[in-house]
Amino acid sequence: xxxxxxxxxxxxxxxxxxxxxxxxxxxxxxxxxxxxxxxxxxxxxxxxxxxxxxxxxxxxxxxxxxxxxxxxxxxxxxxxxxxxxxxxxxxxxxxxxxxxxxxxxxxxxxxxxxxxxxxxxxxxxxxxxxxxxxxxxxxxxxxxxxxxxxxxxxxxxxxxxxxxxxxxxxxxxxxxxxxxxxxxxxxxxxxxxxxxxxxxxxxxxxxxxxxxxxxxxxxxxxxxxxxxxxxxxxxxxxxxxxxxxxxxxxxxxxxxxxxxxxxxxxx
Amino acid sequence: xxxxxxxxxxxxxxxxxxxxxxxxxxxxxxxxxxxxxxxxxxxxxxxxxxxxxxxxxxxxxxxxxxxxxxxxxxxxxxxxxxxxxxxxxxxxxxxxxxxxxxxxxxxxxxxxxxxxxxxxxxxxxxxxxxxxxxxxxxxxxxxxxxxxxxxxxxxxxxxxxxxxxxxxxxxxxxxxxxxxxxxxxxxxxxxxxxxxxxxxxxxxxxxxxxxxxxxxxxxxxxxxxxxxxxxxxxxxxxxxxxxxxxxxxxxxxxxxxxxxxxxxxxxxxxxxxxxxxxx
Numbered sequence: 001x002x003x004x005x006x007x008x009x010x011x012x013x014x015x016x017x018x019x020x021x022x023x024x025x026x027x028x029x030x031x032x033x034x035x036x037x038x039x040x041x042x043x044x045x046x047x048x049x050x051x052x053x054x055x056x057x058x059x060x061x062x063x064x065x066x067x068x069x070x071x072x073x074x075x076x077x078x079x080x081x082x083x084x085x086x087x088x089x090x091x092x093x094x095x096x097x098x099x100x101x102x103x104x105x106x107x108x109x110x111x112x113x114x115x116x117x118x119x120x121x122x123x124x125x126x127x128x129x130x131x132x133x134x135x136x137x138x139x140x141x142x143x144x145x146x147x148x149x150x151x152x153x154x155x156x157x158x159x160x161x162x163x164x165x166x167x168x169x170x171x172x173x174x175x176x177x178x179x180x181x182x183x184x185x186x187x188x189x190x191x192x193x194x195x196x197x198x199x200x201x202x203x204x205x206x207x208x209x210x211x212x213x214x215x216x217x218x219x220x221x222x223x224x225x226x227x228x229x230x231x232x233x234x235x236x237x238x239x240x241x242x243x244x245x246x247x248x249x250x251x252x253x254x255x256x257x258x259x260x261x262x263x264x265x266x267x
Numbered sequence: 268x269x270x271x272x273x274x275x276x277x278x279x280x281x282x283x284x285x286x287x288x289x290x291x292x293x294x295x296x297x298x299x300x301x302x303x304x305x306x307x308x309x310x311x312x313x314x315x316x317x318x319x320x321x322x323x324x325x326x327x328x329x330x331x332x333x334x335x336x337x338x339x340x341x342x343x344x345x346x347x348x349x350x351x352x353x354x355x356x357x358x359x360x361x362x363x364x365x366x367x368x369x370x371x372x373x374x375x376x377x378x379x380x381x382x383x384x385x386x387x388x389x390x391x392x393x394x395x396x397x398x399x400x401x402x403x404x405x406x407x408x409x410x411x412x413x414x415x416x417x418x419x420x421x422x423x424x425x426x427x428x429x430x431x432x433x434x435x436x437x438x439x440x441x442x443x444x445x446x447x448x449x450x451x452x453x454x455x456x457x458x459x460x461x462x463x464x465x466x467x468x469x470x471x472x473x474x475x476x477x478x479x480x481x482x483x484x485x486x487x488x489x490x491x492x493x494x495x496x497x498x499x500x501x502x503x504x505x506x507x508x509x510x511x512x513x514x515x516x517x518x519x520x521x522x523x524x525x526x527x528x529x530x531x532x533x534x535x536x537x538x539x540x541x542x543x544x545x546x
Contacts, residue, residue, distance in 0.1 A: 007457045014354035018366075021351060024425050025373040028384040031394065035387070045397070085283050092280040099277045107284035110292070115486020115530055117503060118295075118523055121510055125298050125520065126291035145287045202375045208489060209378075213510065225379040229493060233383055241380050252375035256368060 029245045036238035054239040061236055064224065068240070071205050071221040074136055078143035079151075079200035083193050085144070086151035090159050091185070105152075112149035119146060120213030127214070134216025142214045143204040150203070151196035154259070158192035159185075191258050198255030202248050299520035308516060316521035326505065326522065333485065333502040334529065336416065340423045341431075341480040347424070348431040348476060353465075356439040367436060371429045378426070382493045385422045389494070414496030422494050423484045430483060431476035438472025439465070471541045478537045482530045502526060 038050045059065065089108065093101050111119040123142050124134075132138060162185065170180040208222040215223050221244065228237065299316055302309045320326045355366045388395045396408040442465060450460040484490075488503030495501070506526065509519025 004456065011354070011357065014350045014357075017347070017350055018354050021347065021428065022369055025370070025428070027388065027425075028373075028376050028380045031384045031387060032380060089280060089283070092276065097273045097276060098280075099273065100281070104281055104284055107288045110288055113482075113534065114527060115482060115503070117486050117488055117506065118527055119291075121506070121519065121523055122291040122295035123287075124510065125516060126294045129294060141287060145283075148283075206375070206377045206379075209486065212489075212507075222377065222379050225377070225383070226489065229379060229383055229386070241377065241383075245376050245380060248375050248377070249372055252372060253368070256371075260364060 029242065029249075032238045032242045032245070035233075036235060036242050039235060054235040055243075058236045058239050064221075064236065064240055067219045067221045067224040068244070070136055070218060074140050074143060074220060075201045075204040077140045078147060078204045079197045081140070082144045082148045082151045082200050083155075083197050085148060086155045086196060087189065087193060089152055090156040090189075091181075094156065094159050108152050109149050111145050116146065116207075116209040117213070120210040123210070124213040134214055134218075136215075136218050136220075138214045138216070139211055139218070139220060142210045143200075143207055146207065146210055147200035147203050150199050151193075154192040154196045154199075155189055158189055162188050191261060195255045195259040198251050198258065202252040202255065205244070205248060295520050296524060298517055299524050301517040301520075303515050303517060306514065316518045319518065320521060320525060329500060329505055330502045330525065330529070336419065336501065337423075337481050337484040339420060340427065340484045341477045343420070343424050344428050344431040344480040345435075345473060345477055348428055348435055349469075349473065352432050352436040352439055352472075355436060363440075367433075370432050374429045378489075381426055382422065382490060385418070385425070385494055389418055389421070414494070415498050416495065418494040419491050419499050419501075422490055423480075423487065426487075426490065427480045427483050430479040434475040434479065435469060435472040438469045442468045474537045474541050478534055481533055485526065485530055 034045075036054050037052060039046045089104070092098055093104060120142065123138070127134065127138050166184055166188075167180055170184045175183070206222055207220075208226060211220055211223055212226070219227070225233075225237065225241070233241070298308075300312050300314065302311065302313055302315050351370065355363055355370070358366060387393055390396070396405065399405040400408065446464055446468075447460055450464050455463070486503055488501065488507040491499035491501040491504055502522070503526070506519050506522045509515045509522065513519075
């Protein structure tokens, strides 16, 4: 392809834009990592007092540790629950006995398409009407239906890519439905399920806009951070946040790698 | 399989979506027709909340203002995300996926922490002012970016940019290499190839990206509160306050129905524009 000076200029401009964007997008972890080791008092950084003390004190902070623990429990339950439901739904809607495929799929995708606050307030009204007290369980249900769309999408796309002849061959060789699922369908779905679980966990641990409606007096980590934001973060929070972001990024990165290995980028 | 068995399976499969999506959503729409008597919710059917919304200039004004704000967020995201996506797409194939990861990984960084970071960077006593003052770029701290609409705009753009980047990039990646080569073989410069081949084929990605940014910022009630201060009163915040301090769930539900209608209309019209482009 011929390229003129003008085209090279555009290309260079895009490269600069890319570098600046990366700087802004990664500012949260950079700023927090900096503030976690360098104390900031009265609006200026005290480089001389830099140190890792905040990381040690952090584990003695009961409130923070409790909300981190709550977030981890919710993330694990919501991601496991949503992927189990996703697999069942995908298998059912893929089968020839299914009714109302479009209607059910629409319901699965709705919480993801609508603004999250709608899911949050609709569930708040619903749970209140049913006299279900707000707790980590209600938060988990809210997260589950939010991330279900992703888990279902990944699983059902993967399922339609499975050649029907494989299933027929398995049945022809005398396998029953369960054996076919266990040895043919499940191994084929596995990467999609795994990346679904990882994405779901990474999203759940950080979910704020639905959780604010559903958490009651049990605080997940984002809710605790939200309530502390007005006052400002202490160095301990900077340290915790740095660790949590790093952990979440590792989980998400792992999920993206599994997803990519799975084949083309599709969603 | 017998009809009875099929119905049984359907009931099991539909239970989750019906119990946790359909019923809550219907309940919330129903609630929007209730009214308040003191601090009691009255379960009687009336369109009073919608009348209050339509007749109160403050609500309608905030809604239009919020739509205008979110439209600008979407536009700025597009202007930034398109060149970024194009740049990544121009890279040799082995480098594309790592660069894509670099842009979309921040989606998984904590939302509240992003807000905290923006506050610490943009505040009058913030890091940005400190650095610019130390470096001599500013004589006195700037207040241009704190507790006003610029701060909301900037923060939302930083927050939702990856959501706009991704669909544009995926649209670009779906363009067959042979089309681009054919255009070059026929003597097209990169600029003409871009105008007549690449851009038209990437429009669906551009539209979905814009819709992502618009709907996400429309429903974001925490960012305006945290970086916008008293000037950052958006429609989402009005809704949230009905479920908190203002305590009027039926009115909040009615305003939320309006929010659903606005985002639904945006999504549907984008779908129509996309379809028309394909035909």
